[in-house]
Amino acid sequence: MLKLLATFKKDLLLLWRDRIGLLVLFLMPLVLVLVVSLVQNNVLQATGQSRIEVLFVDEDQGELGRQVLEIMEASQGLQLLTSHAGNILGAETAQALVASGTYQFGIVLPPGISAQFERDTRRQVGALFGFGSVQVDSVAVEAQIQLLFDPAVQGVFRTAVTSSLQYALLGLETAQKGKLLQQALSTQNLGGIPPPDAAQAQAPAQLLRINAEAAGDPARALRPDAVQQNVPAWALFGMFFIAVPLAGALLRERQEGTLRRLLILPVSYWVLLAGKLSAYVSVCLLQFGLMLLAGRYVLPRFGTPVLEVGAHPLAVVVLVLCVALAACGYGLMLGTLARSYEQASMFGAVSVVIGAALGGVMVPVYVMPEAMQMLSHISPLAWGLNGFVELFVRGGNLHDIGGNVAALLGFFGITVLIALGAFKYHSRHGG
Amino acid sequence: MRANGCDPEKMPQLWARDLTLRYPGASKPALAGLSLEVNRGEIFGLLGPNGAGKSTAIGVLCTLLTADTGEVEIRALNLRTQKKKVRSLIGLVPQDIALYPSLTIRENLSYFGTLHGLKGESLRQRVDECLALTGLEQHARRRIQTCSGGIKRRANLAAGIVHRPELLFLDEPTVGIDAQSRHMILCNLQELKRSGMTMIYTTHYMEEAQQLCARIAIMDQGQMIAQGEPEHLMAVQGCSDLQELFLHLTGRSLRD
Numbered sequence: 001m002l003k004l005l006a007t008f009k010k011d012l013l014l015l016w017r018d019r020i021g022l023l024v025l026f027l028m029p030l031v032l033v034l035v036v037s038l039v040q041n042n043v044l045q046a047t048g049q050s051r052i053e054v055l056f057v058d059e060d061q062g063e064l065g066r067q068v069l070e071i072m073e074a075s076q077g078l079q080l081l082t083s084h085a086g087n088i089l090g091a092e093t094a095q096a097l098v099a100s101g102t103y104q105f106g107i108v109l110p111p112g113i114s115a116q117f118e119r120d121t122r123r124q125v126g127a128l129f130g131f132g133s134v135q136v137d138s139v140a141v142e143a144q145i146q147l148l149f150d151p152a153v154q155g156v157f158r159t160a161v162t163s164s165l166q167y168a169l170l171g172l173e174t175a176q177k178g179k180l181l182q183q184a185l186s187t188q189n190l191g192g193i194p195p196p197d198a199a200q201a202q203a204p205a206q207l208l209r210i211n212a213e214a215a216g217d218p219a220r221a222l223r224p225d226a227v228q229q230n231v232p233a234w235a236l237f238g239m240f241f242i243a244v245p246l247a248g249a250l251l252r253e254r255q256e257g258t259l260r261r262l263l264i265l266p267v268s269y270w271v272l273l274a275g276k277l278s279a280y281v282s283v284c285l286l287q288f289g290l291m292l293l294a295g296r297y298v299l300p301r302f303g304t305p306v307l308e309v310g311a312h313p314l315a316v317v318v319l320v321l322c323v324a325l326a327a328c329g330y331g332l333m334l335g336t337l338a339r340s341y342e343q344a345s346m347f348g349a350v351s352v353v354i355g356a357a358l359g360g361v362m363v364p365v366y367v368m369p370e371a372m373q374m375l376s377h378i379s380p381l382a383w384g385l386n387g388f389v390e391l392f393v394r395g396g397n398l399h400d401i402g403g404n405v406a407a408l409l410g411f412f413g414i415t416v417l418i419a420l421g422a423f424k425y426h427s428r429h430g431g
Numbered sequence: 432m433r434a435n436g437c438d439p440e441k442m443p444q445l446w447a448r449d450l451t452l453r454y455p456g457a458s459k460p461a462l463a464g465l466s467l468e469v470n471r472g473e474i475f476g477l478l479g480p481n482g483a484g485k486s487t488a489i490g491v492l493c494t495l496l497t498a499d500t501g502e503v504e505i506r507a508l509n510l511r512t513q514k515k516k517v518r519s520l521i522g523l524v525p526q527d528i529a530l531y532p533s534l535t536i537r538e539n540l541s542y543f544g545t546l547h548g549l550k551g552e553s554l555r556q557r558v559d560e561c562l563a564l565t566g567l568e569q570h571a572r573r574r575i576q577t578c579s580g581g582i583k584r585r586a587n588l589a590a591g592i593v594h595r596p597e598l599l600f601l602d603e604p605t606v607g608i609d610a611q612s613r614h615m616i617l618c619n620l621q622e623l624k625r626s627g628m629t630m631i632y633t634t635h636y637m638e639e640a641q642q643l644c645a646r647i648a649i650m651d652q653g654q655m656i657a658q659g660e661p662e663h664l665m666a667v668q669g670c671s672d673l674q675e676l677f678l679h680l681t682g683r684s685l686r687d
Contacts, residue, residue, distance in 0.1 A: 006545040017533040257527030266518040
């Protein structure tokens with residue numbers, strides 16, 4: 001035990017004195033968590049969680065503009081801006097601001113649009129009842145509202161804003177037509193149809209409504225936001241990077257001759273290995289703890305939601321431990337298979353990035369092509385991330401992450417066996 | 432195997448017979464029937480050109496490598512069956528500076544001492560003794576990476592003797608250092624010899640071997656080609672010094 005502790009202490013001391021390595025191990029995942037969470041928090045906001053800014057130019061100054069503004073702002077998806085730098089927006093200014101990418105969207109209501117809208121709906125309804133001298137071919141002249149968008153904006157955002165505008169206009173059109181229809185019916189004095197005011201009072205605002213909610217047990221599900229997903233994802237990425245310094249430490253021991261000295265000691269190599277693994281696993285746990293603290297106390301200062309770790313802290317600890325073991329096992333394997341530090345660091349770093357990409361750390365697995373989704377099953381980062389999503393987003397417990405835990409432990413076992421095999425091979429070859 | 436009934440104090444400290452070892456894929460064996468005996472308290476010089484098999488021999492004798500055939504006993508303990516006991520008796524000073532560069536000299540010695548089972552006051556005391564012997568007391572708190580080549584070599588020696596081994600393997604312990612540091616190390620080895628430590632010493636510096644070793648063995652192509660006292664071997668071969676004897680026995684062609 002004393003020998004294991006001595007090795008544990010020695011490896012921690014070596015890591016502590018490698019300040020650049022420490023910065024990479026702790027600062028890199030921290031910066032990644034901060035940057036990616038903040039960036040994606042904004043993306044999620046842009047896709048509907050909160051408000052995206054849209055320039056709104058009302059050159060008509062009529063009833064239609066007032067109502068469009070009211071409906072679109074009430075939808076909570078968009079924030080309409082009617083002025084810029086203290087000045088009321090004009091069509092040209094809006095066009096320039098969107099073209100330059102300062103804003104991504106603009107809506108311009110041309111002069112006379114309210115009157116045109118009123119006239120056209122009257123014509124449509126009048127045509128139905130044969131009022132006046134309305135000709136069929138003059139019915140429904142479409143109002144020309146201009147939607148400006150930054151060409152750099154991706155289609156999904158464009159669709160979201162266009163849909164919001166169309167939803168608002170359709171609502172206004174329907175309400176206007178309904179109003180005119182009621183007036184027309186009451187004018188013709190048809191029996192059984194209540195007067196307009198009474199009908200309005202009895203009808204719900206919307207007959208078919210959508211109730212959006214997360215699938216699964218609503219009592220368990222947590223809030224799915226950028227912080228809940230990115231903090232564990234990028235912490236996982238940082239933890240797997242431990243493979244590089246661990247492999248480097250093993251290679252240095254081999255190359256500098258320290259291993260020869262260690263191997264003639266009256267100590268089992270397993271004890272030395274256990275001491276080293278304990279030190280690196282501790283660093284991984286520390287890394288994860290730091291990421292959690294960042295998610296709870298640092299990110300909210302930049303306007304993101306606070307990270308919640310679910311109701312099963314024991315399950316989180318078990319999963320983090322298994323991820324740390326898997327990451328360290330990988331480093332062990334890398335350190336025994338590689339022939340040089342350069343090989344280990346290059347292959348280690350690139351393989352972790354590939355594993356992260358496949359595992360859904362960078363892009364969710366469900367948006368990947370089918371072949372890549374299949375491939376993602378072989379990434380230990382996917383097993384870890386799925387476990388964290390289960391705990392942090394779906395509100396799962398230890399039982400729910402059993403498969404992920406088993407897969408990570410299996411990976412650890414296999415990598416250690418490969419490392420020992422490679423170690424024996426090197427020993428036999430005098431390497 | 433030798434008879435186990437003999438008095439271990441009168442037996443050779445190290446006894447090796449007919450050691451062979453061929454690395455996988457190699458065309459020639461690295462060891463081809465190596466036999467040697469090293470007596471208690473002597474410094475035994477193992478000499479040979481590059482590729483002669485010295486490092487492989489040291490590797491087998493200090494339990495790092497396993498010979499394909501042959502037997503080794505250290506203090507009457509069989510290397511194959513009593514490896515752990517043997518390891519508690521031996522020490523190694525490798526050719527490389529086999530220390531952790533970012534640890535201090537004291538931290539390195541304490542770590543290796545702990546792995547040998549030393550702890551507490553006895554560990555501290557033993558580390559202090561080794562630092563004193565190698566003249567490193569004032570450098571004890573310096574990290575290895577900041578030390579000169581000579582200090583590193585002396586620290587390398589100190590780490591090999593921190594647990595007071597009975598048999599010490601030294602693989603070219605004076606490579607690449609100045610005359611002062613080399614002199615210091617040779618004095619340290621003489622002092623260790625006086626304390627009763629047995630040493631197996633490999634070097635390419637013939638004058639060192641002549642100065643230190645009571646007996647030498649010259650190896651070539653995995654075999655022992657001469658063994659005995661340096662003066663006796665020189666006299667038999669009609670050579671005036673060890674350098675001449677070495678070239679006479681191993682030839683003048685390059686071994687690159």
